[in-house]
Amino acid sequence: MDRLRIIGGRRLQGAVAVSGAKNAALPQIAAALISPHPVELTNLPAVSDVDNMLGVAQLYGARIERDAHATTIDAGALVPREVAYDTVRRMRATVLFLAPLLARFGAARVSLPGGCAIGARPVDLHLKALTALGAEVAVENGVIVASAAGELPGGRVVLGSPSVGATQTAMMAATAAAGESEIVNAAREPEVADLAACLVAMGARIEGAGTHRILVQGRTEWRPAKHHGIPDRIEAGTYAVAAAITGGQLELTNARMEHLAAVIQVLETMGASVWPSNRGLVVTGDGALRTADITTEPYPGFPTDLQAQFMALACCAPGTSLIRETIFENRFMHVPELMRLGADITLQGTTAAVRGGTPLKGAQVMATDLRASVSLVLAALAAEGETVINRVYHLDRGYEQLDRKLAQCGAEIERLRG
Numbered sequence: 001m002d003r004l005r006i007i008g009g010r011r012l013q014g015a016v017a018v019s020g021a022k023n024a025a026l027p028q029i030a031a032a033l034i035s036p037h038p039v040e041l042t043n044l045p046a047v048s049d050v051d052n053m054l055g056v057a058q059l060y061g062a063r064i065e066r067d068a069h070a071t072t073i074d075a076g077a078l079v080p081r082e083v084a085y086d087t088v089r090r091m092r093a094t095v096l097f098l099a100p101l102l103a104r105f106g107a108a109r110v111s112l113p114g115g116c117a118i119g120a121r122p123v124d125l126h127l128k129a130l131t132a133l134g135a136e137v138a139v140e141n142g143v144i145v146a147s148a149a150g151e152l153p154g155g156r157v158v159l160g161s162p163s164v165g166a167t168q169t170a171m172m173a174a175t176a177a178a179g180e181s182e183i184v185n186a187a188r189e190p191e192v193a194d195l196a197a198c199l200v201a202m203g204a205r206i207e208g209a210g211t212h213r214i215l216v217q218g219r220t221e222w223r224p225a226k227h228h229g230i231p232d233r234i235e236a237g238t239y240a241v242a243a244a245i246t247g248g249q250l251e252l253t254n255a256r257m258e259h260l261a262a263v264i265q266v267l268e269t270m271g272a273s274v275w276p277s278n279r280g281l282v283v284t285g286d287g288a289l290r291t292a293d294i295t296t297e298p299y300p301g302f303p304t305d306l307q308a309q310f311m312a313l314a315c316c317a318p319g320t321s322l323i324r325e326t327i328f329e330n331r332f333m334h335v336p337e338l339m340r341l342g343a344d345i346t347l348q349g350t351t352a353a354v355r356g357g358t359p360l361k362g363a364q365v366m367a368t369d370l371r372a373s374v375s376l377v378l379a380a381l382a383a384e385g386e387t388v389i390n391r392v393y394h395l396d397r398g399y400e401q402l403d404r405k406l407a408q409c410g411a412e413i414e415r416l417r418g
């Protein structure tokens, strides 16, 4: 298993190219299976989650062609099979194949995705959404079984909470329904709007994606499509913390300010400066960090996927920062590992009190999930001496060439193979 060795204390300086968003790419790969025509996706990040999602699409019979620039998914000859649990359990996003398969075949069987380190992550809202659109849904021996007698009629989906994945499931299923559908209390994340843009390019009629209320006209006439995915706002936010925590300056090319408003507000509260550039945005840290109180919320609030990274930053800000996690019940796996580096953190329920300002010191630490792992990388960049991070495969799920991008800006970082 690969490890990362980091010598902390280097000021980062330079430009980082932000890759395409993993969380936009995964639903779009699933969505390509709705249509019998080819879908060309560009700006897919080169990360293992994307490889695995494409692998599952292939198991369903999709033909995939990839070059350095584009990935074309041709689901013309899709087969209605069930993919083995062992293949789908590792990735939560595989549940997003359910709606496209149901739309395509009128029936689908998809294994429940596994729980993971950050919480139980049930899929009840996905199933309720499909039921509201007229599907019969049951869970049998760990497999979701969905079917429709003929066409799905469509209908009104009222989400109890604005789940990103359930909004995407509802939107995809509704494109193939007979009538008009409405999704109320929809998630407003940019990745939902980007999935809608991809589906619209494929022929769908969707209005309101990115707002609380989405309208979808059914009976889509699918056509060949091309779609360029949005940049990864979580990767951008991660490198913004890298600049702030090392007192450096990074230009984040491709990053979009409008996707990062809540994040930029916290960065500025903590003492970093952020301004737009021709190619994206620039983040500068002057070394004098301040505390912040952060609460994770659905978009446009502060994203849970940046909570761990900002906790690393708070460890370096003298005083007490309070960090409250409201999206996932168990997303504090990074806390004990940050404490190995000398961080002073107390956890009480869903709130972490971080008393920052005592210099961090390098140590051996363990990556536990994607964002927890990257928070350790950020803390290691600021720590005195050497940190070795074990189980780096978690990072490879969602960060394209993290070690190379950081090294190019002056980080002393090395991947130890094996």
Ligand SMILES: CC(=O)N[C@H]1[C@@H](OP(=O)(O)OP(=O)(O)OC[C@H]2O[C@@H](n3ccc(=O)[nH]c3=O)[C@H](O)[C@@H]2O)O[C@H](CO)[C@@H](O)[C@@H]1O
Pocket: 022, 023, 024, 026, 092, 093, 119, 120, 121, 122, 123, 124, 125, 126, 127, 161, 162, 163, 164, 165, 166, 187, 191, 304, 305, 327, 328, 329
């Ligand atoms: C591939 C992808 O895009 N992943 C992102 C997506 O995950 P994902 O789409 O899984 O996240 P959701 O928005 O669905 O989950 C939010 C909350 O709702 C709960 N829930 C969700 C569905 C459901 O049927 N029942 C239920 O109770 C979850 O357990 C969680 O507590 O949005 C999350 C919240 O921004 C991000 O952290 C993930 O990185």
Ligand SMILES: C=C(OP(=O)(O)O)C(=O)O
Pocket: 023, 092, 093, 305, 370, 371, 398
């Ligand atoms: C939790 C994440 O991803 P997933 O939903 O794919 O597990 C993430 O990207 O931080």
